[in-house]
Amino acid sequence: MATTTLHFPMASSLSSASTSSSSSHSLRRTTTTTTRIRRDLRRTTTTTLCAMNTQNNSKIPIPPFNPNDPFLSKLASVAANSPETFLNKPVNSDTPPYLDLFESPQLMATPAQVERSVSYNEHRPRRPPPDLPSLLLHGRIVYIGMPLVPAVTELIVAELMYLQWMDxxxxxxxxxxxxxxxxxxxxTVGMESEGFAIYDAMMQLKNEIHTVAVGAAIGQACLLLxxxxxxxxxMMPHxxxxxxxxxxxxxxxxxxSDVLIRAKEVITNRDVLVKLLSKHTGNSVETIANAMKRxxxxxxxRAKDFGVIDRILWRGQEKIMSDVAAPEEWDKGAGIKVVDGM
Known part of the structure; x- marks a missing residue:
């Protein structure tokens, strides 16, 4: 007859298992408490060191900086007044440091501020030197030194209008x-309308216009002269x-057909040019037309005799005119006696 044996755990083994489980739980609690104590100790130590550093170093040495840079100026003022701000680490590690010093952060100075800074602008002029046409324009001088192309016409008309607006x-x-x-x-490099545009602008101005030929005045440029x-x-002597x-x-x-249209337009421009030259030189239309055949x-x-100019400018004429005797001297030399009352 087979016998079946049942094995039951002994009481001693049960008690030992429960004891080991409780000891592991208590060990975990002890470890957690120890970790918390270490963290608190680290925080206390950090706070104590910060306080000691604050007491020992009331002022942080500040290197030279640009006073016109708002960011550096703000940092310098904060470092001088409350240096503990820089000793404590920022609360949020995702944010770059010291940005909380600004309501609207600005990490770098603007180019205009750098341009005006002392270190960058100490040994250089405040503004770039003006170009030569600007200097001439400041003296109310307009210089036509190129053929009359659209770009030149645009500049000359604009300068004339600007000078009239100024005075x-x-x-x-x-x-x-x-x-x-x-x-x-x-x-041909430009249309005849370029010269007529400058001429019309000259006629509309309220200012007196003194024209001076300093090299060549050909075609439409002679009309402007x-x-x-x-x-x-x-006109200069040469x-x-x-x-x-x-x-x-x-x-x-x-x-x-287009060539014929262009030819008619050129003839019209020629007739207008003849009439304008006749008006300003005092010659008849026939005289101008005959002179312009070639x-x-x-x-x-010759330009003075033809009526294009009024005077020739040449160095030395002032001295010659100053050496000329006065009208009274001429009268005495001629033996003319001036009667009183006449």
Whole structure:
């Protein structure tokens, strides 16, 4: 007959298992408490060290900085007044340090602030030097030194209007060294309307315009020279003036009908140019038209006789005029006696 044996755990083994479980729980609690104590101790130590550093180092040495930089100025003031701000670590590690010093943070100075800073701008001029046309414009001088192309016309008209806006009573000095709407070899570089645009702007101004030819005044540039205020048109002794008929632009790829239209427009511009030159030089239309049949060059003396200018500018004429005797001296030398009351 088989016998079945049942094995039951002894009481001693049960008690030992329960004892080991409770001891492990108590060990975990002890470890957690120890960790908390260590953390509190670290915090206390850090706070104590910060307090000691604050007491020992009331002021943090500050290196030289740019006073115009708002960020550095703010940091310097905070370091001087409350240095503990820099000793304590920021609460939020995701935020760059010291940004909480600003309501609206600004890490770097703006370019304009750097430009005005002492260290960057100490040994350099405050502003860039003006270009030469600006210096001339400050002296109310407008210089035409190129053929009359659209860019030149735009600049000259703008300068004339600006000078009238600045002072409508002071004269404007227009210096001319231009071949007009053509180059010196006769090739067309601009439309005749470029010269007419500057001429119309001159006629609309309230200022006196003193024109001076300093090199060449050819074609439309000669018209601008003659269009100056009466008695205020001058020419350098070795300058030259020349009047000629307008030229047809290159028309190699144009249809025949377009070439005819262009030719009619050039004839119209020629007639307008003749009338304007006749008006400002005092010559008849026929005289101007005959002179313009071929290029008509004039030196300073011939331009004065033709009515393009009023005076020739040359160094030394002031001394000659000062050496001329007064009218009374001329009368005495001629034996003329001035009667009283006459």
């Amino acid at each position: 409508p009573k002071e004269p404007i000095f227009l210096y001319i060294n231009s071949t007009g709407t053509t180059r010196d070899d006769g090739e 003659a269009a100056g205020s009466k008695g205020k048109r001058f 300058a030259k003036a020349m009047i000629q008929q307008p030229r047809v632009p290159s028309s190699g790829l144009m249809p025949a 290029p008509f060059y004039m030196d300073a003396s």
